[in-house]
Amino acid sequence: MELSELIEVTRVRDAFMRKGPRPSQIGDICIFGHHLIFAPSAVNAGGKEAITDNSEEFWLLHKAVDRVLCEPISKDNPQRGGLLALKCKNFLIIIFEIGDIEICRATARTIEALSNINGFLHDYAFFYNSPFTILDDGWSAFDPEQEFARLMTSTDAFRISSVNENFTVCSSYPDKVIVPKGIGDDYLKISATFRDGGRFPVLSYFHRETRSPIVRCSQPLIGPTNRRCREDETIINSMITLNRGYIIDTRSKSSTTAAKAKGGGAEPQGNYRQWRYVQCPIPRQREIHDALTKMVDVCSERKISSDRWVGRVGQAGWLSAVAASLGAAANVAQCIYSEGCKEVPVVIHGGEGVDSTLIASSLAQILLDSDARTIRGFESVIEREWICAGHPFSLRNTHCAYAEGTVTGPFESPVFLVFLDAVHQMIVQYPLSFEFDEQFLIFLFEHTYASEFGSFLGNSEKEKKENGIRKKTVSLWSHVHHPENLKTFVNACYHPTPGVIWPSVAPQSIRIWERLFFRWQRSDNSWSKPEAETIQSLSDHWKLREKELIVKASSLRRSIVELARELKVSSPV
Structure with a gap:
């Protein structure tokens, strides 16, 4: 079986990521054999240039998707398009708005099929080419x-x-x-x-x-x-x-x-x-x-x-x-x-x-x-x-x-x-x-x-x-x-x-x-894009600060141990 046989839709243009691992934005959904790729557009929902940090492609293994849901944005007006929800195995939930309900359903069927292939012989691990030089082969590390x-x-x-x-x-x-x-x-x-x-x-x-x-x-x-x-x-x-x-x-x-x-x-x-x-x-x-x-x-x-x-x-x-x-x-x-x-x-x-x-x-x-x-x-x-x-x-x-x-x-x-x-x-x-x-x-x-x-x-x-x-x-x-x-x-x-x-x-x-x-809660749609970016910036800042303080505390602890040893050696019996 070829994975391409399961793909009904290869590209969905102008999909709106309502909820996900980054602030809301418009982009294209591209579907390949092992990955879904979300490529943000050059402009955001407000018509302004997208922020550089969020303009990178988002890659998601189909195997990481646990459940796929699809429903109309409005049951009274199906012409408004559909909502595509991807509930992932790491508890991340991604919701896309897609303008055409039929395309939304076809996309859902495609991801559902690719994420539920029986067995593991078609898994990405068999096609992955390591981008780094293997210095320590893990297969022989624990003989x-x-x-x-x-x-x-x-x-x-x-x-x-x-x-x-x-x-x-x-x-x-x-x-x-x-x-x-x-x-x-x-x-x-x-x-x-x-x-x-x-x-x-x-x-x-x-x-x-x-x-x-x-x-x-x-x-x-x-x-x-x-x-x-x-x-x-x-x-x-x-x-x-x-x-x-x-x-x-x-x-x-x-x-x-x-x-x-x-x-x-x-x-x-x-x-x-x-x-x-x-x-x-x-x-x-x-x-x-x-x-x-x-x-x-x-x-x-x-x-x-x-x-x-x-x-x-x-x-x-x-x-x-x-x-x-x-x-x-x-x-x-x-x-x-x-x-x-x-x-x-x-x-x-x-x-x-x-x-x-x-x-x-x-x-x-x-x-x-x-x-x-x-x-x-x-x-x-x-x-x-x-x-x-x-x-x-x-x-x-x-x-x-x-x-x-x-x-x-x-x-x-x-x-x-x-x-x-x-x-x-x-x-x-x-x-x-x-x-x-x-x-x-x-x-x-x-x-x-x-x-x-x-x-x-x-x-x-x-x-x-x-x-x-x-x-x-x-x-x-x-x-x-x-x-x-x-x-x-x-x-x-x-x-x-x-x-x-x-x-x-x-x-x-x-x-x-x-x-x-709780790690994906910060991506909740109740935050505006500027708020989300501010929170992310603060989070990154304090993570860095936390690491600096931990290193400093560890250094001080070693100094105390060394001083204690010196005092023990120099003190008279």
């Missing part, structure tokens, strides 16, 4: 064997296994996994038949200080008949050395019971006697999806009283999902870092093991390990715990808050955004402990839904290999690692915090992510 060597510097209790070569045992795992050293591949294959989706226990993280591993898998398929797998029990029990371990289930008790009736379930205490079973519920996919939809709707509503608005934010459930995710991760970290305890293994699973399980395991690593709070360490967590671990990005992120796919709808959910928001909460509470800022998180959020890079394409490493994604596309990390881009994400106030951080999960500590949910 499995190098990651294994970095994790296992203080133990020989685990090994790299090629049991999943060619993805024959588990389609959602990578071809190489880290497993307990004394366990043979034949046991892993049998365990895979006992775990949902074949996701047998694999190492996620090893905490050097306490010599405690975090292992993740999917739910055991015990079913109503209490099926048993001695090989799986051997694998799990082989990790016990000094102390009893913990099995963390990210489902509620009712969800676990319902899963057992359908063939799933949880580890029977009688068969896993050396393990404590703990439930740390994280909302399910559908709950998370509905919570984001409600949250975005509430954040766009500004005409209700503050008391009612706060109540609606709570009822949306998004902040509760973020708090529950942090709480589950904190419980994992507490098991690993219990005072006086060493070698306490933790096994994490939910249902399929590709959603809430990954939230808990990845957030726990950020709590426990200061290296995971650096830019490269954080990328490593995402690469290892999300991309390679089989989170189905293409399926979960087909749509966002405004729409659902006719086929993919039941599987769509902003699970990864919950993870990013939880990290944002950590940054708010520990602003000096992270090498990156919240802008980096927003950048990642946008690229998971629509991107010119291939890192988040596909649902597993198997799909990446079958479709040649690693060979035919550019890695997002290649873009991030370029010096000119990297400096835009660095937290100038960064001061490494060794060891564990313990963020509060109390309701009053969990904040709305303002720069994510």
